[in-house]
Amino acid sequence: MTERRRRILLIDDEEVVLDSCLAILEDSGHDVAVASSGAEGLGRALTWSPDLVFIDLKMPGMSGMEVLAELRSLDPTVVSIVFTGFATIAAAVEAMQVGAFDFLPKPFTPDEFRAMIRRGLQQRDMVVERAALRREREALRENFAAIVSHELRSPLAAVQQNLYVTTRELAGVVSEDQLQRLERMSTRIADLLALVNRWLRGFSIDIAPLAESFIPVLISVPVANAVESAQTEAVRKAVEIVTEVDPAAGVLGDGGALTEALLNVIGNAVKYSREGGRVLVSATRRDGKVVVSVADTGVGIPAADLPRIFDPFYRGQAGESHIAGAGIGLALTRRIVEAHGGSIVATSDPGRGSQFVIELPAHRAPAAGLEGPPPQQVSKGEAG
Amino acid sequence: MSERKRVLIVDDDPDFAAGIRAILDTQYDTAMVHNPKDGWEALQKDHYDLLCLDIMMGRGAEGVMMARKIRKDKALREMPVLIITGLREQIAFLFPGQAVHPGFVPVDELVEKPVEPDLLLQKAAALIAASEARHEG
Numbered sequence: 104m105t106e107r108r109r110r111i112l113l114i115d116d117e118e119v120v121l122d123s124c125l126a127i128l129e130d131s132g133h134d135v136a137v138a139s140s141g142a143e144g145l146g147r148a149l150t151w152s153p154d155l156v157f158i159d160l161k162m163p164g165m166s167g168m169e170v171l172a173e174l175r176s177l178d179p180t181v182v183s184i185v186f187t188g189f190a191t192i193a194a195a196v197e198a199m200q201v202g203a204f205d206f207l208p209k210p211f212t213p214d215e216f217r218a219m220i221r222r223g224l225q226q227r228d229m230v231v232e233r234a235a236l237r238r239e240r241e242a243l244r245e246n247f248a249a250i251v252s253h254e255l256r257s258p259l260a261a262v263q264q265n266l267y268v269t270t271r272e273l274a275g276v277v278s279e280d281q282l283q284r285l286e287r288m289s290t291r292i293a294d295l296l297a298l299v300n301r302w303l304r305g306f307s308i309d310i311a312p313l314a315e316s317f318i319p320v321l322i323s324v325p326v327a328n329a330v331e332s333a334q335t336e337a338v339r340k341a342v343e344i345v346t347e348v349d350p351a352a353g354v355l356g357d358g359g360a361l362t363e364a365l366l367n368v369i370g371n372a373v374k375y376s377r378e379g380g381r382v383l384v385s386a387t388r389r390d391g392k393v394v395v396s397v398a399d400t401g402v403g404i405p406a407a408d409l410p411r412i413f414d415p416f417y418r419g420q421a422g423e424s425h426i427a428g429a430g431i432g433l434a435l436t437r438r439i440v441e442a443h444g445g446s447i448v449a450t451s452d453p454g455r456g457s458q459f460v461i462e463l464p465a466h467r468a469p470a471a472g473l474e475g476p477p478p479q480q481v482s483k484g485e486a487g
Numbered sequence: 488m489s490e491r492k493r494v495l496i497v498d499d500d501p502d503f504a505a506g507i508r509a510i511l512d513t514q515y516d517t518a519m520v521h522n523p524k525d526g527w528e529a530l531q532k533d534h535y536d537l538l539c540l541d542i543m544m545g546r547g548a549e550g551v552m553m554a555r556k557i558r559k560d561k562a563l564r565e566m567p568v569l570i571i572t573g574l575r576e577q578i579a580f581l582f583p584g585q586a587v588h589p590g591f592v593p594v595d596e597l598v599e600k601p602v603e604p605d606l607l608l609q610k611a612a613a614l615i616a617a618s619e620a621r622h623e624g
Contacts, residue, residue, distance in 0.1 A: 256573055256600075257500055263601035264506030271604055272509070296601070 109133045109224055110151060114144030114170060115159035115186060120209070124157070127213045131220070141165030145173050148181070155223045157207070159186040160194050168198060175202045180234050182227040184219060256299050263292045301363075301432065314442060317355045319466050322386045322393050323348045325358050329365035330384060333373050342376045344369070347385040352393045355466040356443045364439040365395065367432035368447075368459045372399035375457070388465055392445075395461040403453035412449060413437045436461075491516045492615055493534065497526035497550070498541035498571065503600065507539060507571070510604045511611060523553040530563055536615050539569045541600075554595075565621070567614035570597040 111133050113124050121137045128135045136151060138144035141158075142165050148156060156174060160167035171183055185206045187195040195206035204226050207219050270285045277285075330344050337344050354361075365384075372382040376399050383398045404412060413433050440447045445463035494511050496519040498504040504519050511517045518533070520526050523544060530538070538557070542550035554570070557563045596610050 257503070260573065260600035261500055261502035261506060264503050265509075267601065267604050268506050268509040 109155065109227075110153040111135050111220065112144060112148055112151065112153035112156045113137045114139075114141060114157065114162075114167070116140060116162040117159070120159070120186070124216065127216050128220075131217070133220075141167065141170040145170055145177075148174060148177065152178070153181060154227045155220065156181055156183045157186055158183055158203075160191050160198060161188060168194070168201065171198055171201055171203055180227070180230045182223045182230065184223050256296065259292055259296050259299065263289065263296065266292065301367075301435065317357060317443075319353055320356050320358045320361065321350070322352045322354055322361075322395060322463075323350055325361035325365055326384060326386055326395065328358075328362040329369050332362075332366050333369045336370065337373045337382070340373065340376065340380075341378050342373050342380045342382060344373070344382045344384060347383070349387050349393075352386050352388050353466045354393050354443065354463045356463070360439045361443070364436040364461070365397075367436040368397045368461070371432060372397050372401065372457070372459075375399060375401035375403075377401060391465050392462045393465045395463070396458060397461075398456060398458040400456040403455055404449065404451035404457050405453050406451075409449060409451060413447070492536040493518070494537045494539060494611065495520070495526065495529055495533075495535040496539045497521075497523060497544075497553070498539070499544040500541070503541075506601070507607065510607050511539070514608060515611070523549045526553060527556065530557070530566075535566065536618065537567050537569060537611055539571055539611075541571050543573050565618065567618045568595045569610055569614055570595055571600055571602065572597060573600050 111128065113121055113135065115121050115124075115137075116139050118139065121139065125135060125137065136147055136153070138147050141162055144156070144158070145165070147153075158167045158170050158174075167185060171185070174181055174183055179202075182204045183202065185195055185198045185203045187206050187208050192206075192208070195203075195208075198206065204223060205219065207215065211219075266285065266289045270282065270289065273285065274282060326346060326348050330346055333344065336342075369382065369384060376382060380400045382400075384395070385398075386393060386395045388394070413436075437447050440461055440463070443463050445461060447459060447461045449457060449459050451457040492515050494515040494517045496504050496507055496511070496517060498507065498519075499521050501521055504521065508517050508519050515537075518529060518535075520529055526538075526540070529535075540550050540554060542554060544550045550570075554568060557566065557568065596614055598606065598610060
C-alpha cells in the first residue's frame with residue numbers, strides 16, 4: 104500500500120502549464136496523465152482511476168466546475184485540486200464548496216506544486232481509509248447482530264427448555280396461579296426467541312440464493328399464513344384484519360420468505376394500530392405485477408421517519424416510542440421483496456394510518472401448476 | 488419391551504441438555520455428554536437405541552462431523568439420530584443447495600431448540616419404533 108505508485112491526472116487547456124507540471128513530476132515516482140479539456144480529462148479519470156486530479160477551472164467547453172462535480176459523483180474518494188488564475192479566486196472558493204480539496208493559484212513554484220501533491224495524497228489516503236472503515240463498520244454491525252443473536256439464542260433456548268420441563272413436572276403440584284405465571288414466563292421467552300430468530304434470519308442468511316429454488320406460489324398462501332401468525336396480537340388488541348386477495352394471483356418465489364416479509368408488514372400494521380382498529384390486506388394483479396397492499400388506520404409514520412424505515416436498526420424517532428421492536432423487520436422485508444425482483448414503498452398520513460405496497464412480478468403459469476409453498480413454519484419449529 | 492430403551496444426549500450446553508434429559512428420563516434410560524469426543528466414546532462403550540445430537544457444537548458444526556462419522560461406522564450406521572439444532576436455517580449453510588431439511592439419512596429427524604416436551608417424546612418414540620421395525624423386518 105505504501106509503496107504503490109500514485110496516479111495523478113492533470114486537466115488544463117494550457118499546454119505550457121501541463122508541460123511544466125510534467126517536468127516537475129518527472130522524478131516524483133508517480134504516474135502522471137494529462138488532458139487538455141474537461142471532457143478528455145473526465146474520460147481519462149473514468150478508465151484510469153487516478154488518486155489525485157488537478158483541474159483548471161477556466162477551460163473552454165466543459166468547465167472545471169462541471170468536471171469537478173462529475174468527478175465527485177463518479178468516485179467521491181478521488182481528491183481534486185483546482186488550478187486558479189488571479190481572477191478566479193472566488194471561483195476556487197466555490198469549487199471547494201462543491202468538493203475540491205484545495206486550490207493552487209497560478210503561477211506556482213515547483214515546491215508549491217510538490218507540497219500540494221503531498222497534501223493531496225495524504226488526503227486521498229485519509230479519505231480511502233475512512234471509506235474502508237465505514238464499510239468495515241457496516242459489516243461489523245451486521246456480524247455483530249448475528250453473533251449477539253447466536254449468543255442470546257442459546258441461553259434463551261436453555262431457559263425455555265427447562266421451563267417446559269418444570270411447568271410439566273409442577274402441573275398438579277402448584278396452584279393454578281403459579282402455573283399461569285410459569286406459562287407467562289414461557290410465552291415471554293418464546294417472544295424473545297422469535298425476535299432473535301428474526302434477527303438471525305435477517306443478518307446471517309444470504310437471501311439471494313433463495314432465487315435458485317423459487318417455485319410458483321399463489322400469493323394467497325403466504326398472505327393467509329402471515330395473517331394467521333399476526334392474528335394472536337390482533338385479537339389481543341381487538342384489531343380486525345380484513346383480506347381481499349385475488350385467488351389467481353401468483354408469483355415465482357419462496358413461500359416461507361414471502362410469509363416472513365408479509366408478516367413483518369402486517370405485524371407492524373397491527374402493532375401500530377389503535378385498539379379496535381382495522382388492517383386491510385389486499386392482493387391484486389395489475390400490469391404484469393402482483394400488488395400486495397397492507398393498509399392500517401393506526402398512528403401513522405411521521406414524514407421525517409418515512410425515508411429511513413427500511414434501513415436496518417432504524418427505529419422511528421418521532422413515533423410512539425413505547426412500542427417494542429428491533430428495527431429489523433422492514434429491512435428484512437425489503438431484502439426479501441428485492442430478492443423476488445419486487446419493490447416496496449410506504450406512504451403515511453400521520454395520525455390516520457399507513458399503507459405499504461409490495462409489487463412482485465406476476466407469474467403467468469397455468470393455474471394447475473401453482474402450488475402452495477412447502478409446509479415451512481415461520482416462527483415456530485416443527486420437525487419436517 | 489419390558490426393558491427401558493437407552494438414549495444418549497450429546498449437547499455442549501449443559502443446561503439445555505438437562506432440560507432435554509428431564510423429559511426423556513420419564514420414559515428412557517438416558518446418558519448425557521457435552522462434546523462430540525465424549526459422545527463418540529460413549530457410543531463405543533455402550534449400546535444406545537437413540538442419539539439426540541446437537542449439530543451446532545463448538546466453533547462450527549462439530550455435531551455434523553459426528554453425525555457423518557456415525558453414518559460411516561458399520562456398528563452405528565443404523566442407530567436413529569434425532570438432530571437438535573438452534574435454527575433450522577443453519578442447516579442450509581451446512582448443506583448449501585439442498586432442501587432446508589437435509590434428511591441426512593432416513594433414520595434421522597430434526598427438531599429446533601427449544602423443543603416442546605410432547606414433540607420430543609413423540610419424535611423419540613417414532614424413531615426408536617421405526618428402527619425396531621427395520622430390524623425385525
